[in-house]
Amino acid sequence: MLSEKDGGVAVETTGLRARRKRRTRDALVRVALELFTGQGYERTTVDEIVEAVEVSQRTFFRYFSSKEEVAFAVQDLMESHYVAALRERPAGEGPIEALTAAVFAAWDTVEEAVSEIIPIDLHMRSYLMIESTPVLLAAHMRRSAESEELLAGLIARREGLDPAHDPRPRVAVAAFGGVMRAAGRQWGRGGDASVEAIRTVTEEWLAHLGPALAADWRPPSTPRNA
Numbered sequence: 001m002l003s004e005k006d007g008g009v010a011v012e013t014t015g016l017r018a019r020r021k022r023r024t025r026d027a028l029v030r031v032a033l034e035l036f037t038g039q040g041y042e043r044t045t046v047d048e049i050v051e052a053v054e055v056s057q058r059t060f061f062r063y064f065s066s067k068e069e070v071a072f073a074v075q076d077l078m079e080s081h082y083v084a085a086l087r088e089r090p091a092g093e094g095p096i097e098a099l100t101a102a103v104f105a106a107w108d109t110v111e112e113a114v115s116e117i118i119p120i121d122l123h124m125r126s127y128l129m130i131e132s133t134p135v136l137l138a139a140h141m142r143r144s145a146e147s148e149e150l151l152a153g154l155i156a157r158r159e160g161l162d163p164a165h166d167p168r169p170r171v172a173v174a175a176f177g178g179v180m181r182a183a184g185r186q187w188g189r190g191g192d193a194s195v196e197a198i199r200t201v202t203e204e205w206l207a208h209l210g211p212a213l214a215a216d217w218r219p220p221s222t223p224r225n226a
Contacts, residue, residue: 025063026117027053032070033118037125041071041133068139071130074114074123075140079147081113082106086154095155095172100206103180107199124193131188144181148173179209 031052035044046067050060064070086102093101106113111120118126130136152170156163163169183205187198 024053024055024059028055028060028063029070029073030118030122032067033074033122033126033129036071037122037129041067041129041136068136071126071136072139072143074118074126075130075143077113077117078106078110078123081109083150083154086151089158091158095159095169096176096209098158099151099155099173099176103202103206104199107195107202110195120195121193124195124198127184127198128188128193131184144177148177151177175209175213176206179205 028049032044032049035048035052044067046057046060049070050057060070064073082102085105086098088105089098089101110123114120114123130140148170152163152173155173156166156169159169161169180202183202184198186205187201190197190201
């Protein structure tokens, strides 16, 4: 039977082991993203990553199933950060309003969310790398579809709807997600990889979501058959 002292040692040992695992995982993410953004995702091998971190391939695959998974590790963290922000939005906000406000809440705290793993500038460069790498962009689109299902479920619960029978949550999230992807592409072409730049572009594009869904875009003086 462990004494109180022995129990304390066991807890401390377990805590130390967990911290070491977290440091190893974070190091793999950081080095992988540095290599991906520096020399290209497809040119980087798992061997190069583990050699730089001084661990074995077996250790890498203990944390990640593939290069793709490590490439999206911080993106997954940010998605969780965004979902948490959406859950905290006031119940009185409408669907698009809540989705939009959660985006800016997440961007306002992005550095805090990722800085324990990687520098914020590496996160932004990684975002650009994903957008410019065809195999990762395809994976990003697949993952976005899965994310939209999650968000549609959250919006449906906020509104007291059943998404299996009411399409509006999925429609709203699909429209919102489309604007977010378009804004991301626009930001990627702008040459400014800062958080401030993507926040500004996102704000501008989301401001057009409502007007773009309006029934008639033409000025009153322009007839429909013109």
